[in-house]
Amino acid sequence: MMSDTPLRLASRVGAISPSPTMAVMAEAMRLRAAGEDVVDFSAGQPDFDTPEIPSRAGIAAIESGYTRYTPNPGAPELRAAVAAAYRRDFGLEFGPANALITSGGKHALTGVFLATCEAGDEVVIPTPFWPTFPEQARIAGAEPILAPADAATNFRPTRAVVEPHVTDRTRVILLNVPGNPSGVVLDPGELDALAALASEAGAVLLWDDTYSRLTFEPAPEGAYRRMQEILGPRFVIAGSSSKTWAMTGWRVGWALGPEELIRGAAALQSQMTSNACSISQKAALAALEADPAEFQWMVRAFAARGRRMREGLLDIPGVRCGAPDGGFYLFPDFRDRLGPGEGSRSLAEALLDRERVATVPGVAFGHDTHLRLSFATSEARIEEGLARLRRFFAV
Numbered sequence: 001m002m003s004d005t006p007l008r009l010a011s012r013v014g015a016i017s018p019s020p021t022m023a024v025m026a027e028a029m030r031l032r033a034a035g036e037d038v039v040d041f042s043a044g045q046p047d048f049d050t051p052e053i054p055s056r057a058g059i060a061a062i063e064s065g066y067t068r069y070t071p072n073p074g075a076p077e078l079r080a081a082v083a084a085a086y087r088r089d090f091g092l093e094f095g096p097a098n099a100l101i102t103s104g105g106k107h108a109l110t111g112v113f114l115a116t117c118e119a120g121d122e123v124v125i126p127t128p129f130w131p132t133f134p135e136q137a138r139i140a141g142a143e144p145i146l147a148p149a150d151a152a153t154n155f156r157p158t159r160a161v162v163e164p165h166v167t168d169r170t171r172v173i174l175l176n177v178p179g180n181p182s183g184v185v186l187d188p189g190e191l192d193a194l195a196a197l198a199s200e201a202g203a204v205l206l207w208d209d210t211y212s213r214l215t216f217e218p219a220p221e222g223a224y225r226r227m228q229e230i231l232g233p234r235f236v237i238a239g240s241s242s243k244t245w246a247m248t249g250w251r252v253g254w255a256l257g258p259e260e261l262i263r264g265a266a267a268l269q270s271q272m273t274s275n276a277c278s279i280s281q282k283a284a285l286a287a288l289e290a291d292p293a294e295f296q297w298m299v300r301a302f303a304a305r306g307r308r309m310r311e312g313l314l315d316i317p318g319v320r321c322g323a324p325d326g327g328f329y330l331f332p333d334f335r336d337r338l339g340p341g342e343g344s345r346s347l348a349e350a351l352l353d354r355e356r357v358a359t360v361p362g363v364a365f366g367h368d369t370h371l372r373l374s375f376a377t378s379e380a381r382i383e384e385g386l387a388r389l390r391r392f393f394a395v
């Protein structure tokens with residue numbers, strides 16, 4: 001006879017919110033599956049297919065039987081290639097033992113948070129923030145502390161923004177540049193100041209650099225190297241192959257940091273997921289070792305689309321929107337177009353409902369008068385979406 005004792009779940013399940021960005025994508029997908037013509041500005045991934053260089057390496061991996069476990073922290077050649085790529089691209093000093101290969105950037109963050117944080121610790125997260133950051137801190141038992149940045153500065157997560165929230169319990173200060181959703185990058189002086197703050201606080205500066213190879217101008221010369229000099233072992237990176245090479249489904253990311261942290265995160269990973277997919281590791285290796293110029297066409301396309309989408313948004317009276325330095329998102333402010341009591345969720349719902357334009361409500365990122373719009377879609381869809389927005393706002 002079946003027991004009628006209710007199934008008891010652990011409290012941590014209720015403490016974590018599922019990804020709100022995924023929820024909007026799911027609704028847009030449902031409408032499209034039902035035959036509706038949805039303009040999808042909610043996508044969190046490139047619309048391009050994975051380029052040939054990593055794709056062919058993946059196929060070659062299967063054909064050559066590279067389909068078994070790799071060492072838990074990743075294939076040695078990939079760990080070396082990740083370290084070398086950060087030297088090439090940012091002048092950073094890491095060796096293979098400083099690199100842990102993970103199943104995506106999200107998983108790299110999990111490893112870093114679990115290896116550095118526990119109950120009683122605080123993680124300072126500038127806003128607007130990618131919704132996974134606070135939840136990841138919570139999974140590790142730490143308390144996320146939000147540090148609101150100012151729309152007037154295009155949400156620059158500077159020392160002035162972060163410092164008022166630093167306490168003696170601060171274990172990690174999170175830096176996501178270019179940011180999702182703001183797209184903003186800091187100047188060298190601002191990066192120095194933030195590194196100095198983390199160093200003085202004895203905190204880890206965790207740079208989520210998922211979009212760092214999708215910047216529209218070259219990286220600030222030597223700036224990340226100076227952060228590493230200031231912070232030493234407290235400078236930690238969580239990175240990903242997902243966006244740079246349109247490889248979201250392949251699931252390869254990495255953490256870079258001091259050996260003891262990497263060993264700790266690797267030990268946790270070894271009991272949770274073993275290694276990242278062997279085939280995908282070969283694909284990521286090929287992408288990392290290729291000349292970055294091979295992939296610049298994607299960056300140029302994003303830059304042009306971002307400019308056009310922003311121009312179109314600014315044509316709508318009352319809409320404000322900062323210019324991104326990288327990535328593929330805009331985070332416009334609709335405060336002057338919201339009705340009384342209306343927030344970003346109802347605006348996003350109305351847009352999807354009336355005009356079949358999918359966006360992500362800004363409340364998910366900590367700012368309830370904004371929407372996140374992704375320009376990882378074709379020029380034609382951007383024009384169509386802008387036309388629908390103009391109609392919606394009766395321009």
Ligand SMILES: Cc1ncc(COP(=O)(O)O)c(C=O)c1O
Nearest residue numbers: 044104105106130180210240242
């Ligand atoms: C800021 C940021 N970090 C990390 C990730 C993780 O991506 P992935 O797990 O696909 O590597 C994303 C994905 O949207 C992101 O926007």
